[in-house]
Amino acid sequence: MPLIQMTDSLLRVRDLVVQFRLPEGDVTAVDNVSFDVAPGEVLGIVGESGSGKSQILFSLMGLLAGNGRVSGAAHFAGQDLLAMPPRALDQVRGVAMSMIFQDPMTSLSPYKRVGDQLAEGLIVHKGLSRREAGREAGRMLDRVRIPDAARRARSYPHEFSGGMRQRVMIAMALLVKPQLLLADEPTTALDVTIQAQIIDILAELAREMGTAIIFVTHDLGVVARLCDRVIVLYGGRIMEEGPAAPLFAAPAHPYAKGLLHATPRIAAPLSPRLETIAGTPRAGGAMLPGCPFASRCDQRIDICQTAQPPLKVIAPGRLSACHLTGNAA
Amino acid sequence: MLRFLTTRAGDGILTLAALVTLTFFVMRLAPGGPFSSNRKISPDILANIEATYHLDEPLLQQFLRYVWGVVRFDFGPSIRFRDYSVADILISGLPYSLTIGLWAVLVATVTGVTLGILGALKRNSIIDYSAGVIAVIGIAVPIFVLAPLMQVYFALTLRWLPVGGWGDSWRNLVLPIVALSLPNIAYISRLTRAAMIETLRENYIRTAMAKGIGGRRVVWNHALTGAVLPVVAYLGPATAAIITGSIVIETIFALPGIGRHFVDAALNRDYPLVMGITILYGGFLIVFNTLADILRGWLDPRVRNE
Numbered sequence: 226m227p228l229i230q231m232t233d234s235l236l237r238v239r240d241l242v243v244q245f246r247l248p249e250g251d252v253t254a255v256d257n258v259s260f261d262v263a264p265g266e267v268l269g270i271v272g273e274s275g276s277g278k279s280q281i282l283f284s285l286m287g288l289l290a291g292n293g294r295v296s297g298a299a300h301f302a303g304q305d306l307l308a309m310p311p312r313a314l315d316q317v318r319g320v321a322m323s324m325i326f327q328d329p330m331t332s333l334s335p336y337k338r339v340g341d342q343l344a345e346g347l348i349v350h351k352g353l354s355r356r357e358a359g360r361e362a363g364r365m366l367d368r369v370r371i372p373d374a375a376r377r378a379r380s381y382p383h384e385f386s387g388g389m390r391q392r393v394m395i396a397m398a399l400l401v402k403p404q405l406l407l408a409d410e411p412t413t414a415l416d417v418t419i420q421a422q423i424i425d426i427l428a429e430l431a432r433e434m435g436t437a438i439i440f441v442t443h444d445l446g447v448v449a450r451l452c453d454r455v456i457v458l459y460g461g462r463i464m465e466e467g468p469a470a471p472l473f474a475a476p477a478h479p480y481a482k483g484l485l486h487a488t489p490r491i492a493a494p495l496s497p498r499l500e501t502i503a504g505t506p507r508a509g510g511a512m513l514p515g516c517p518f519a520s521r522c523d524q525r526i527d528i529c530q531t532a533q534p535p536l537k538v539i540a541p542g543r544l545s546a547c548h549l550t551g552n553a554a
Numbered sequence: 555m556l557r558f559l560t561t562r563a564g565d566g567i568l569t570l571a572a573l574v575t576l577t578f579f580v581m582r583l584a585p586g587g588p589f590s591s592n593r594k595i596s597p598d599i600l601a602n603i604e605a606t607y608h609l610d611e612p613l614l615q616q617f618l619r620y621v622w623g624v625v626r627f628d629f630g631p632s633i634r635f636r637d638y639s640v641a642d643i644l645i646s647g648l649p650y651s652l653t654i655g656l657w658a659v660l661v662a663t664v665t666g667v668t669l670g671i672l673g674a675l676k677r678n679s680i681i682d683y684s685a686g687v688i689a690v691i692g693i694a695v696p697i698f699v700l701a702p703l704m705q706v707y708f709a710l711t712l713r714w715l716p717v718g719g720w721g722d723s724w725r726n727l728v729l730p731i732v733a734l735s736l737p738n739i740a741y742i743s744r745l746t747r748a749a750m751i752e753t754l755r756e757n758y759i760r761t762a763m764a765k766g767i768g769g770r771r772v773v774w775n776h777a778l779t780g781a782v783l784p785v786v787a788y789l790g791p792a793t794a795a796i797i798t799g800s801i802v803i804e805t806i807f808a809l810p811g812i813g814r815h816f817v818d819a820a821l822n823r824d825y826p827l828v829m830g831i832t833i834l835y836g837g838f839l840i841v842f843n844t845l846a847d848i849l850r851g852w853l854d855p856r857v858r859n860e
């Protein structure tokens with residue numbers, strides 16, 4: 226049972242597990258993750274590399290690699306995304322839910338004009354003519370502030386810089402006016418100076434359209450600035466979850482503390498990166514008993530190695546999975 | 555485009571010139587001559603014949619004489635086939651080789667690409683395994699083994715098709731075309747399969763899937779280009795080789811193409827014919843490589859600017 230129950234959630238993820246089959250055995254990338262997203266809400270997911278952030282998003286979009294298996298449920302507008310056949314999912318992804326990918330350099334087809342890649346979704350889903358769809362695409366490119374958008378729509382991705390390509394990706398994702406946007410580190414691959422611009426464009430358009438966002442990022446400044454709620458992920462599990470401001474002000478979980486340690490105040494102009502925590506995430510991830518963070522935790526107690534700390538309510542709307550954090554309920 | 559073509563034409567002429575020069579002198583370095591294997595010819599007569607073909611002149615003079623001829627599209631007389639010019643021989647045989655060769659290229663491309671894509675989309679399925687078996691047979695078993703087997707089965711046992719020869723009927727063409735395309739079907743299907751599998755792993759394919767446009771559209775509209783690009787590159791040189799005929803096919807099926815001259819002319823030291831064939835093959839290579847590059851540029855905008 227989830228500990229925070231929303232009455233009007235747009236997306237309701239329950240007990241999400243993502244596993245990959247490998248020759249040397251299965252690995253669990255996402256372990257029993259549950260969360261909700263309300264309409265128009267911005268949910269941040271933070272966690273270091275390999276913690277399972279992208280796989281959560283891929284599983285929702287039906288885009289897991291061939292060796293991936295998913296279980297659990299993800300109700301979106303009344304339907305379970307995880308139980309849908311691909312054909313039914315195609316009526317949701319790219320329509321009511323869209324995604325921006327981590328790497329703008331490789332996420333657009335090198336063989337097609339940018340405008341055509343944008344227009345395709347409108348042609349297929351909304352039945353627009355090539356011409357109308359092209360015009361809409363040009364308008365959208367203009368809205369993500371690509372200079373000379375109508376002409377640039379006829380260019381190919383290799384004629385764009387990384388930042389411009391990510392704007393194209395944003396335009397593509399928002400063109401269909403989705404209810405939910407999955408943004409997977411949309412700026413990590415980009416130059417620091419343009420990261421803020423891109424994020425602002427994205428946030429502004431999403432707010433205008435009333436689009437909810439799941440924002441996966443390494444960038445705590447972005448989380449603090451944009452997100453309503455935050456999930457701190459580690460080893461495929463939720464370590465801490467709560468409203469952004471109080472969680473940032475006083476993280477409860479030792480991992481979250483380490484992550485946010487020495488982070489300059491919220492809304493700092495230059496976004497701080499995740500604080501590095503000594504040690505490396507343990508191999509095998511969530512399959513082992515005990516707390517996944519135990520080997521790196523400086524507050525570890527005996528029970529941490531043997532018993533998995535359950536996710537508990539520690540304050541209204543706040544959850545933490547640590548043997549040390551008390552049960553406030 | 556015009557600039558590209560003029561550059562390509564210039565490059566082509568230079569390449570051909572180098573090819574002509576190299577072939578001319580290397581061929582003369584090889585021991586023997588057009589008349590060395592003949593019955594004993596009296597030295598007088600030999601000198602006479604050599605004078606007819608200007609073989610008595612200094613090599614450089616012969617070369618210049620040849621080049622001057624080529625510039626005027628005169629490729630000289632064949633030494634072996636008296637009374638025929640090199641141009642006569644090539645022009646009379648070329649239509650046969652071209653017909654069978656172009657059909658073989660078409661059949662090989664369509665079949666190979668289709669098998670490759672189906673194999674990649676349905677990996678480890680019956681189709682994939684069948685295509686794999688065809689590929690192994692096509693690549694490993696030589697044509698001179700396959701072609702006679704086909705003759706025995708389809709012509710002699712089933713009596714569906716003629717054994718060989720050139721006739722008015724399309725039925726004469728079937729076996730040679732199939733035999734000529736088999737190794738290429740094999741190669742192209744492997745090439746396509748590997749490229750398609752690699753393309754399907756690309757991030758932009760995931761982006762396309764995320765648009766919810768359906769798997770079929772993703773394959774045909776997005777993945778196909780990446781899958782056929784290596785095939786296009788292969789088709790340039792392959793077409794030039796296939797349409798200039800195959801001595802094996804022409805011998806087995808008794809066809810009057812030009813493929814047989816490739817070997818015969820060299821063995822007979824028929825210098826002008828060897829030169830003529832070299833220029834023809836070189837010319838085809840340049841033309842088809844250029845066509846392949848144009849097609850590649852049309853498919854891949856990144857190539858266009860190079």
Ligand SMILES: Nc1ncnc2c1ncn2[C@@H]1O[C@H](COP(=O)(O)OP(=O)(O)OP(=O)(O)O)[C@@H](O)[C@H]1O
Nearest residue numbers: 245252254273274275276277278279280281290292
């Ligand atoms: N196809 C696969 N086969 C096996 N393991 C996989 C596969 N794809 C992902 N994984 C594993 O799943 C885990 C979670 O990966 P994920 O991509 O979600 O990380 P992430 O949190 O997005 O990291 P990053 O910040 O680097 O993008 C990683 O340990 C990764 O190695």
Ligand code: SF4
Nearest residue numbers: 516519522529547548
């Ligand atoms: S459960 Fe134990 S090891 Fe895990 S974070 Fe809490 S104190 Fe550290």
Ligand SMILES: [Mg+2]
Nearest residue numbers: 278279327409
């Ligand atoms: Mg990721």
